[in-house]
Amino acid sequence: MSAKTIDLTLKVxxxxxxxxxxxxxxxxxxxxxxxxxxxxxxxQVNEALISQGQDPIAxxxxxxxxxxxSCGFMISGNAHGxxxxxTVCQLHMRNFExxxxxxxxxxxxxxxxxxxxxxVDRSAFDRIITAGGYISVxxxxxxxxxxxxxxxxxxxxxxxxxxxxxxxxxxxxxxxASAALFTSAxxxxxxxxxxxxxxxxxxTIKMVEKMDSEGFGACTSTGACEASCPKxxxxxxxxxxxxxxxxxALCEKPEHHHxxx
Amino acid sequence: xxxxxxxxxxxxYLMGVSGLIWAGFVFVHMCGNMLILISPQAYNxxxxxxxxxxxxxIASELILIFALATHxxxxxxxxxxxxxxxxxxxxxxxxxxxxxxxxxxxxxxxGALVLVFIISHLVVFKFGNYYETTVDGVVMRDLSKVxxxxxxxxxxxxxxxxxxxLLGFHLSHGFGSIFQSLGMLHPAYQPKIRIASLVYGFVVxxxxxxxxxxxxxxxx
Ligand code: SF4
Ligand code: FES
Numbered sequence: 001m002s003a004k005t006i007d008l009t010l011k012v013x014x015x016x017x018x019x020x021x022x023x024x025x026x027x028x029x030x031x032x033x034x035x036x037x038x039x040x041x042x043x044q045v046n047e048a049l050i051s052q053g054q055d056p057i058a059x060x061x062x063x064x065x066x067x068x069x070s071c072g073f074m075i076s077g078n079a080h081g082x083x084x085x086x087t088v089c090q091l092h093m094r095n096f097e098x099x100x101x102x103x104x105x106x107x108x109x110x111x112x113x114x115x116x117x118x119x120v121d122r123s124a125f126d127r128i129i130t131a132g133g134y135i136s137v138x139x140x141x142x143x144x145x146x147x148x149x150x151x152x153x154x155x156x157x158x159x160x161x162x163x164x165x166x167x168x169x170x171x172x173x174x175x176x177a178s179a180a181l182f183t184s185a186x187x188x189x190x191x192x193x194x195x196x197x198x199x200x201x202x203x204t205i206k207m208v209e210k211m212d213s214e215g216f217g218a219c220t221s222t223g224a225c226e227a228s229c230p231k232x233x234x235x236x237x238x239x240x241x242x243x244x245x246x247x248x249a250l251c252e253k254p255e256h257h258h259x260x261x
Numbered sequence: 262x263x264x265x266x267x268x269x270x271x272x273x274y275l276m277g278v279s280g281l282i283w284a285g286f287v288f289v290h291m292c293g294n295m296l297i298l299i300s301p302q303a304y305n306x307x308x309x310x311x312x313x314x315x316x317x318x319i320a321s322e323l324i325l326i327f328a329l330a331t332h333x334x335x336x337x338x339x340x341x342x343x344x345x346x347x348x349x350x351x352x353x354x355x356x357x358x359x360x361x362x363x364x365x366x367x368x369x370x371x372g373a374l375v376l377v378f379i380i381s382h383l384v385v386f387k388f389g390n391y392y393e394t395t396v397d398g399v400v401m402r403d404l405s406k407v408x409x410x411x412x413x414x415x416x417x418x419x420x421x422x423x424x425x426x427l428l429g430f431h432l433s434h435g436f437g438s439i440f441q442s443l444g445m446l447h448p449a450y451q452p453k454i455r456i457a458s459l460v461y462g463f464v465v466x467x468x469x470x471x472x473x474x475x476x477x478x479x480x481x
Binding site for chain 2: 076077078079082083084103105108109110111127158169172173174175176177178200208209211212215216217218219220221222223224226228234235236238240241242243244246249
């Protein structure tokens with residue numbers, strides 16, 4: 001392995017807390033190995049900051065292998081940085097040039113308030129899921145994997161939608177901060193499978209309404225989300241959400257409450 | 262039924278359906294106007310046939326006005342919602358491999374300009390100078406005379422060129438978007454819709470543009 005290193009300048013959004021004002025501050029990142037991941041590079045910068053008695057840059061992360069959806073911030077306008085189909089934890093420094101100046105800022109969306117620096121509160125996503133992203137199942141032992149026949153193309157499509165890791169890059173890259181790609185991936189994944197049919201209408205309506213009430217914007221089909229999504233979630237999911245929503249709105253049955261009428 | 266049109270998805274349906282009505286109208290309008298390239302008489306006769314069919318004319322005008330109003334009201338509601346949803350915009354728009362089309366990012370601004378164009382266009386032509394002519398013994402409005410009058414100088418031609426390119430730009434994104442908004446995208450034909458939308462926007466733009474340019478050149 002070569003020992004190639006690069007020097008960068010980082011302009012980082014620093015914000016103490018949700019209600020404080022934020023601003024950009026400049027930090028040098030010197031002698032960065034091109035084999036390091038972006039987060040490892042930030043770890044090095046933070047070590048230097050800590051040793052100087054300064055507050056390290058806060059950013060979210062967990063698995064660091066592109067599967068948990070914890071990490072993510074904007075790198076010079078791009079969610080998760082310049083490389084497609086990649087989370088920022090899987091982004092390597094070999095993708096940057098020596099001497100580059102990078103602007104790091106948190107996901108920008110009213111529904112994702114900044115917790116600190118590059119860290120945002122994405123619990124709005126959790127609330128969209130809680131609104132309807134579940135299915136009814138029989139209790140008891142786990143059913144046999146093949147007891148429900150599912151055509152292979154449907155299984156594949158559902159799986160492609162289920163690949164969404166809830167990172168929020170779609171919202172961050174969208175000029176409208178729309179959560180349509182995320183919500184539609186979750187709706188699609190269940191709508192494509194037999195297990196998801198029971199609550200399908202109710203789920204679609206509830207999740208769309210929740211998406212709106214959390215303060216996300218509307219889709220204007222710019223395609224920024226699809227381009228930034230580390231899991232390549234397709235725009236066709238949004239079309240599916242829209243047609244499921246129309247169907248549900250037209251066919252919704254009134255809700256029955258136990259003990260009434 | 263839920264408050265369908267109160268949701269972002271419902272409003273996109275309104276945008277899509279009203280946009281589709283106008284997209285259809287614009288195309289037919291462009292095709293019909295091509296008659297000016299053939300002869301002023303043919304063009305006048307065509308215009309006369311349209312205005313003589315009162316029930317059809319009034320029904321179409323009402324549908325168009327209603328669709329335009331729906332398009333504008335939904336657009337304003339969505340744009341306001343989208344601005345407040347974004348809050349602070351990032352320092353740069355997505356770029357490089359993740360960049361998006363200029364047309365798709367500036368739809369609201371284009372829409373506002375197109376509205377100005379529609380109004381000015383109606384003032385100049387539909388409600389503009391009134392001349393009469395006789396074609397095959399029938400007295401009718403000489404609309405072609407207005408066209409030749411307007412497009413004899415450079416400025417109106419330039420203004421129309423600007424507006425028609427803008428209109429084509431608006432349609433090149435809008436037409437394809439309609440399919441997504443109305444829930445009609447599928448991996449099998451998604452790329453084809455994108456191409457069809459670009460072609461449609463281009464054809465409308467160039468088709469319309471050919472008319473003032475032809476009229477201008479034929480007089481200079
Ligand atoms: S759709 Fe893609 S960008 Fe959006 S949350 Fe899911 S994985 Fe992230
Ligand atoms: S830290 Fe888990 S996806 Fe990046």
